[in-house]
Amino acid sequence: MSYKSLKFLILWIPTIVVGFWEYVRHVFLLPYISMELGNFLAPVLVFLFTLTLLRGLFAKLEQMQEALQRERVSKAAFQQREQLARELHDGISQSLFLLSVKLDKLEHSDLNDDARQTTVQIRQTVKHVYEDVRQSIANLQSPSVVVDVSWLNAIHSAAYDLLQNSGVRVHLDWQLPEGALTNKQLVELQAIIREALMNVRKYAQATEVQVISHEQGEAGFYCEVRDNGVGAPPSELEAKDRYGVxxxxxxxxxxxxxxDIRSAERKGTTVLIESGGDRK
Incomplete structure (x- = not known):
C-alpha cells in the first residue's frame, strides 16, 4: 500500500464509519435504538475503529516514514562518500603518483649512497601512503558500509573482503544489538574496524583475528579487534607514517x-574502542 493511500484511508475511515452507522441506525435500528443511545454509540464506534484499524494504519505509516528517513540518510552518506572519494582521487592520489614519477627520475640520476638510501625510504613511504589512499577510496565507494543491513553481515563482509586469500581466519563475537548505535556511530565504528583489519593484513603476519563487540553499561559499548601476529613496539605504532592508527x-x-591500541612483539596487537562504562 502506498503512502498516499494510507493517508487517504486515515482521513476518510472515520467519516465513512459515522456515515455507515447513521444509515444503518435510521434504516434498520430506529425502532429499537433511541436517539440518545444512537448518538452515544456513534463516537464509541469511531473510537473502536481507531483502536483497531486506524492504529494499524498509523503504525504502518510510521514504518514507511522511518524507511524513507533511513533511505535519505543513506543517500546523503553515499553522496558524501562519493564526493570525498573524488577529492581524494583528483587531489592526493594524483599528487602521490606524480611524486612517484619524480622519484623514478631522481633514482636514475647520480646520487651518493646516503641520498640513494633516503630516496628508497621516501619511495616506500609514498607507496604506503598511496596504498592507504587507494584503500580509503575503495572503502568510500564500497556499498558494504551501509546502515540498512545487519551489522553482523556488514562486519563479516568487511572482514571477508579485506582478509580473503591472506590465510587469516576471522572469528566474530558480535553481541551489539541492532539499534544500539545511531547510523553515524555505526558508520564510524565500521570504518575503524575496517582499518584495523587492513592493518592486520598488511603488517601483522597473523593467522587469526577476532572481532569482539558487546554492550557496556546502559548506553555504552565495547569493541576490540585482536590478532595473534608479530606485534610491534609502541614507538612503531605511534610513528608518523602509521596513518591508519x-x-x-x-x-x-x-x-x-x-x-587504545596495545601491542608487543610476538604477542599480537589489540585495537580497543569504548563508549561509556569503565575502561578495561
Whole structure:
C-alpha cells in the first residue's frame, strides 16, 4: 500500500464509519435504538475503529516514514562518500603518483649512497601512503558500509573482503544489538574496524583475528579487534607514517569514544574502542 493511500484511508475511515452507522441506525435500528443511545454509540464506534484499524494504519505509516528517513540518510552518506572519494582521487592520489614519477627520475640520476638510501625510504613511504589512499577510496565507494543491513553481515563482509586469500581466519563475537548505535556511530565504528583489519593484513603476519563487540553499561559499548601476529613496539605504532592508527584514533575521538591500541612483539596487537562504562 502506498503512502498516499494510507493517508487517504486515515482521513476518510472515520467519516465513512459515522456515515455507515447513521444509515444503518435510521434504516434498520430506529425502532429499537433511541436517539440518545444512537448518538452515544456513534463516537464509541469511531473510537473502536481507531483502536483497531486506524492504529494499524498509523503504525504502518510510521514504518514507511522511518524507511524513507533511513533511505535519505543513506543517500546523503553515499553522496558524501562519493564526493570525498573524488577529492581524494583528483587531489592526493594524483599528487602521490606524480611524486612517484619524480622519484623514478631522481633514482636514475647520480646520487651518493646516503641520498640513494633516503630516496628508497621516501619511495616506500609514498607507496604506503598511496596504498592507504587507494584503500580509503575503495572503502568510500564500497556499498558494504551501509546502515540498512545487519551489522553482523556488514562486519563479516568487511572482514571477508579485506582478509580473503591472506590465510587469516576471522572469528566474530558480535553481541551489539541492532539499534544500539545511531547510523553515524555505526558508520564510524565500521570504518575503524575496517582499518584495523587492513592493518592486520598488511603488517601483522597473523593467522587469526577476532572481532569482539558487546554492550557496556546502559548506553555504552565495547569493541576490540585482536590478532595473534608479530606485534610491534609502541614507538612503531605511534610513528608518523602509521596513518591508519592516526585515522582510527581521530575517528574515535571525534565520536567521543575511548581508543587504545596495545601491542608487543610476538604477542599480537589489540585495537580497543569504548563508549561509556569503565575502561578495561
Amino acid at each position: 592516526r585515522m582510527m584514533r581521530d575517528r574515535a575521538e571525534q565520536m567521543g569514544w575511548a581508543f
